[in-house]
Amino acid sequence: MTPFPKPITDVIRERSSWRSYDGRPLEAADRARLEEFLAGFGAGPFGGRVRLQLVEASAEDRAELRKLGTYGAVKGARTFLAGAVRQAPMDTEDYGYLLEEAILFATALGLGTCWLGASFNRSGFASKVDLKQGESLPAVSPVGYVAARRTVVDATTRLFARAKKRKPWEELFFEGDFTTPLLPARAGAYEDALEMVRLAPSASNRQPWRLLKEAGGDVFHLFISRTAFYSGVVAKRPGGDLQRLDMGIAACHFALTAREAGLAGEWEVGEPPAVELPARTTYVASWRAP
Numbered sequence: 607m608t609p610f611p612k613p614i615t616d617v618i619r620e621r622s623s624w625r626s627y628d629g630r631p632l633e634a635a636d637r638a639r640l641e642e643f644l645a646g647f648g649a650g651p652f653g654g655r656v657r658l659q660l661v662e663a664s665a666e667d668r669a670e671l672r673k674l675g676t677y678g679a680v681k682g683a684r685t686f687l688a689g690a691v692r693q694a695p696m697d698t699e700d701y702g703y704l705l706e707e708a709i710l711f712a713t714a715l716g717l718g719t720c721w722l723g724a725s726f727n728r729s730g731f732a733s734k735v736d737l738k739q740g741e742s743l744p745a746v747s748p749v750g751y752v753a754a755r756r757t758v759v760d761a762t763t764r765l766f767a768r769a770k771k772r773k774p775w776e777e778l779f780f781e782g783d784f785t786t787p788l789l790p791a792r793a794g795a796y797e798d799a800l801e802m803v804r805l806a807p808s809a810s811n812r813q814p815w816r817l818l819k820e821a822g823g824d825v826f827h828l829f830i831s832r833t834a835f836y837s838g839v840v841a842k843r844p845g846g847d848l849q850r851l852d853m854g855i856a857a858c859h860f861a862l863t864a865r866e867a868g869l870a871g872e873w874e875v876g877e878p879p880a881v882e883l884p885a886r887t888t889y890v891a892s893w894r895a896p
């Protein structure tokens with residue numbers, strides 16, 4: 607049974623990145639529901655050991671947070687979702703999956719959130735979550751009551767990232783090979799799951815997820831279409847590859863939507879299909895029905 611208080615497709619459509627908060631602390635009921643949800647998390651879909659918690663910014667932190675902690679990206683936030691993942695081959699994807707699940711749950715409670723993979727003070731958060739040797743802290747998100755209006759920084763960031771825009775189906779989803787687009791009419795029972803991937807947030811809204819459906823079967827292979835900008839030095843730091851977080855987010859939207867529609871299946875890292883790949887595109891994982 608889904609713990610979400612409303613359909614996941616509604617929640618995904620409602621979510622947008624909020625960088626402006628009204629400064630009120632979380633109400634006890636909201637805090638309790640979030641903490642209960644986080645406590646129920648097990649391993650990520652790829653077996654990664656992720657822990658997530660609520661982190662409070664003290665008054666002193668908040669002064670620093672304005673300057674440093676979110677590099678001015680976020681205003682008025684008091685509470686953050688933050689955590690750590692034990693370093694492993696699919697650690698970043700697992701962290702992306704579970705932090706997105708927490709973000710969607712917060713959205714369902716009416717709270718604002720914003721993925722921060724770059725604009726946050728990593729060392730400040732590392733001490734708050736007591737980051738251990740062999741763990742990484744890929745991203746955080748503020749969680750709270752949104753301000754009546756977006757700040758100028760918030761509105762400008764959204765404008766710059768063309769935050770409401772998404773690529774059309776034919777650039778993202780394929781059937782059989784990467785020259786045959788998969789359109790909604792041929793997606794069958796998976797139409798909503800694919801549409802929910804399309805609406806997912808991604809770093810700088812680059813939308814690097816690609817899905818290839820096997821011809822004649824409900825097997826979907828997830829690929830990453832890398833943006834050169836994100837493959838540099840930062841991406842080499844443990845947990846620093848933001849486009850791998852995007853893969854986890856896509857896997858989360860797909861799985862939650864499929865399960866809610868009664869479609870059984872799991873993500874697994876299997877054999878990449880033998881197809882010709884577009885430039886800078888590599889295999890990540892596959893969704894298979896049992």
Ligand SMILES: Cc1cc2nc3c(=O)[nH]c(=O)nc-3n(C[C@H](O)[C@H](O)[C@H](O)COP(=O)(O)O)c2cc1C
Pocket residue numbers: 621622623624625679720721722723724725726745763764767768769770806807808809810811848849851852855
């Ligand atoms: C992995 C990841 C990292 C992100 N890092 C930042 C960040 O450091 N700072 C920021 O302001 N927004 C960040 N974002 C938010 C994206 O810019 C935003 O999701 C995208 O523009 C789409 O807008 P939307 O979330 O409102 O749909 C990040 C998003 C993702 C998925």
